[in-house]
Amino acid sequence: MKPATVLGTTAATAVTAFAGSLASREADSRWYRSLRKPSFQPPAAAFPIVWTALYADIAVTSAAAIDELTERRELGARRKYVTALAVNLVLNGSWSWVFFKAGRLVPATVVAALLAASSADLVRRTADAVPLAGAAMSPYAAWTGFATVLSGRIAQLNG
Template sequence: MKLTTVLGTVAATATTALIGSIASRDVDSRWYRKLRKPDFQPPAAAFPVVWTALYADIAVTSAVAIDELTERGATEERRNYVGALVTNLVLNGAWSWVFFKGHRPVPATAVAALLTVSSADLARRTASANPVAGLALAPYPVWTSFATVLSGRIAQLNR
């Protein structure tokens, strides 16, 4: 893995984490505290732990995939991968803004669903470039699937 590639993917995921965390500070807001939440919602302390691990996973596995595609000379596939990664990170950061800042659980659920599709696609693309990296990224679409269900249930409970 090239240092420049991993620094780029780390910068991209760290920027996404920062953007999302700015909006997520509203977990202490009156609006959020008053929301009815499902019994299966993890404790608040779990979210930063899970997301930190996932962002590190995205950064490393994406760097591996990008370098692998570069070494193969798969220029178009590499460009498409980078586009898929950017799209994924935009969706990732957008969810917090729609949910926490926008106070819009239904649209946030739609963003989460798009993020899940994007995460599964990113894991597929990663596995195509490097099967081990793709396997390492598999928890990401699993978590975003769970997040979609959680968002949907919160939306349903708070109509």
Template sequence: MRLRTLLSTGAATAAAAVVGSSASRSAVDTWYPTLRKPPFTPPPVVFPVAWTTLYADIAVTSAAALDRLEDEHRDDERLRYAAALGTNLALNAGWSWLFFGAHRLGPAAVAAGLLTASSADLTRRTAQVDARACTAVAAYPAWCAFATLLSTEIWRRNRR
């Protein structure tokens, strides 16, 4: 894996994390505790641990896939992979702004579903390039599917 590629994917995932967390910072302590949540809601400490791990996985596995595509001169596929990664990270950060920043629970549930589909697509693209990298990032769409379920249930319980 090339350092420049890892630095690029690391910077992209870190940017998504910073943008997303800037929307949620104050709401996590003030607004979020007031919501009615389902019993399967994880304790608050789980979310930063899960997301930090997933962002690291996304950065490393995407760098591995992008490097392999470059090495194999699959330039069009590499560009499509990079675009899919960018779209995924934008959806990721956007969910935080919808949910925590704007308190738009319905649109956030829809965005979570789109993020799940995008994460599954990114995992599929990774699998086509590097099976080991795919294994490492497979938890990402699973977590996003859980987040979609959780977001949808929070929306349902807090409709007015």
């Protein structure tokens, strides 16, 4: 991988992580603590560990895909990949703002579902470029799918 590409994808995921973490501070709020949560809710300590690993994974696997598409001179596919990555990261960072900051449970579930669909598409695009990188990114799609179910159940329990 080219250092400039890894730096770019790392910066993009770091900005997303930072933006999401600003809103996620509300996880200690009275409002969030008062919400009914399903039995399959992971412990709070799991979230920063999982998300840190996933952001690192996204940065590396995306860089591999972007570099491969560049090397193949598939510039249209590269442009579409970068756009898909950007959309994905915006959805990713947005969820925390809709859920924690705005307290909008149903819209947060919609954002989570859009993020899960976007993540699955990003995994597909990554696998098309670099199959091993696509496989390495697949936990991201699984986690965002799980997050959609979790968000939906929280919305249902508190609706």
